[in-house]
Amino acid sequence: MQMKAALFRDPSQPLTIEDVDIAAPGEQEVRVKISAAGVCHSDFRVLAGEWSATPPVVLGHEGAGVIESIGSGVTNLAPGDHVALSWTPSCGTCRYCVSGRPQLCQVAVSTAYRNVLPDGGTRIRSAAGEDVYSYLSVGSFAEYAVVPAYGAIKITGDVDPGIAALVGCAVTTGVGAAINTHPAKPSDSVLVIGAGGVGLSVVMGARLQSPGNLIVVDLAEDKLTLAEELGATHTVNAREHDVLEAVLGITNGRGVDVAYEATGRAQAVEQAYECLTPGGTAVVVGQVASGERISIDPMRMSGRELTLTGSNYGSARPSIDFQRILDMYARQLLPLDRLIGDRVALTDVNEAFARMGAGTTSGRIVVDIP
Ligand SMILES: NC(=O)c1ccc[n+]([C@@H]2O[C@H](COP(=O)([O-])OP(=O)(O)OC[C@H]3O[C@@H](n4cnc5c(N)ncnc54)[C@H](O)[C@@H]3O)[C@@H](O)[C@H]2O)c1
Ligand SMILES: [Zn+2]
Ligand SMILES: [Zn+2]
Structure with a gap:
């Protein structure tokens, strides 16, 4: 499937908005139609060359959207489900996951933190045929993302996708x-x-x-x-x-x-x-x-x-804590909507980073991806 995505290619160069191909989800993966993505300082670190990442990478790790399709073996999610994305898609079986600290998952550290899926591969190709990585196994500055099923956390209730996206990083952290x-x-x-x-x-x-x-x-x-x-x-x-x-x-x-x-x-x-x-x-x-x-x-x-x-990640268990935080928002214990500053289009994502670099953002900038 063709889609538009914002790619990091060179430190200190603006992201390039490119037409790329995204594959169908594989085993234990889902494809998500991204609705909104937040601009986090951790993306900025990559863009500024302060953290290394093998290019090209679809940046963005704060995202929310709707399941478009599911791969084989996925039983807990279905097309149409609303999800917020986790940048530590925890395996559930390593010693850290089993001991209740999925934010330290060993599998996520060796895969998501290297911007690949659990099988070590990528699901996006550039027009020139390059493998394109997805930042922290999310890559939310794009119209779609293929993510591990356990990185797509189902959320319920009528939530602004911008708020759900922020729950995916800043808020939970x-x-x-x-x-x-x-x-x-x-x-x-x-x-x-x-x-x-x-x-x-x-x-x-x-x-x-x-x-x-x-x-x-x-x-x-x-x-x-x-x-x-x-x-x-x-x-x-x-x-x-x-x-x-x-x-x-x-x-x-x-x-x-x-x-x-x-x-x-x-x-x-x-x-x-x-x-x-x-x-x-x-x-x-x-x-x-x-x-x-x-x-x-x-x-x-x-x-x-x-x-x-x-x-790390607010010592959270995203599969429980995303919804718990959204419930606290619904009960007016956490005024999450106050965090959101400007809302911009994907084509304006470089402007958002320029403002973050200059320290002139007021509130979190949310990229809306209709
Ligand atoms: N631990 C985690 O799991 C985790 C997750 C997400 C982000 N982060 C990190 O959290 C940090 C903040 O991220 P963010 O997205 O909120 O960034 P941000 O750019 O939105 O906010 C940083 C704030 O710090 C202020 N600031 C900068 N230097 C300062 C100083 N010397 N004294 C006082 N204030 C200063 C800035 O004015 C700005 O308001 C980043 O380092 C990011 O990488 C950590
Ligand atoms: Zn972040
Ligand atoms: Zn694990």
Whole structure:
């Protein structure tokens, strides 16, 4: 079948919108008509050459749509089902899946994280006959995607596909970090550094834990305003203030019990850690450019019993948590619609990345694919 897709070919070059061929789904695969895709900083990392990926790749890993056809052996999905896509299509049988941590699935790491399907192959060919990879086994900047059946998570209810797409990455990553990986205790002081799609989702998740202070740091005033509307008790513009000083000022010199880093910058990880009160935990949610390292004081770590931990995909179990999060949205516990900024066409995806690079996005940009 022919379709249009946005292909990454060269770092720092715009994506090219090309006519490509997408195969029918194979065994344990489904073909999804994509309805909406979100623009995540992780796609930007590839585009900027900060993470490597063998080209050509259909970028986009935040997506939702409708099952168009199913391959052999698929029993839990049918054409017409609405789905949100998981970028960690967990196998269900490796030691991590079996122990309840599908976000660490060994099979996904060796296949989806290399942009291939579980059999090691691709299902898309360019007009010139090249194999085209699908970013994180999703490739949502396209009209269709062939994905592993266990990466297409059925969702119910009348949900805006833009919101369902965001549940596929930013929302589950951020909310999950705050309610699964390391939830704050009621009246804890909480810090969130970075108020993009992921960071604002952390804010929404953290708010459910009834924190005392919920401090949000960013570089952009409009993002801090949105953070306040979503429940931040204090905001700090890191362009104008020293973050540690500001956090100590707000917390009577104590520091915070839990700090979430959601910018993907090494310096912000160090800041999150430095802002901890004794016994506190810093959760690294952002993902840095390849090769970046942090520096922390191990003496303070032991003497003050600090914890530094990581969170992949919000420590979520997408097959349960996508719907759970959407149910919380329906019950008005998570105002997910507030995350969405502009909605653009597939042909405008480069403009969306340019704005992300310049830091001028306001809310998550959603690509609508009619
Ligand atoms: N752990 C995971 O599973 C996972 C999943 C998805 C995304 N991510 C990562 O999360 C990070 C955030 O993604 P996003 O899509 O929300 O990005 P985004 O670009 O939408 O938002 C990043 C925000 O950080 C702010 N920022 C940048 N530098 C800052 C600084 N020094 N201090 C304070 N704020 C700063 C920006 O102004 C922006 O608002 C990225 O690193 C991304 O790769 C991680
Ligand atoms: Zn993402
Ligand atoms: Zn597994």
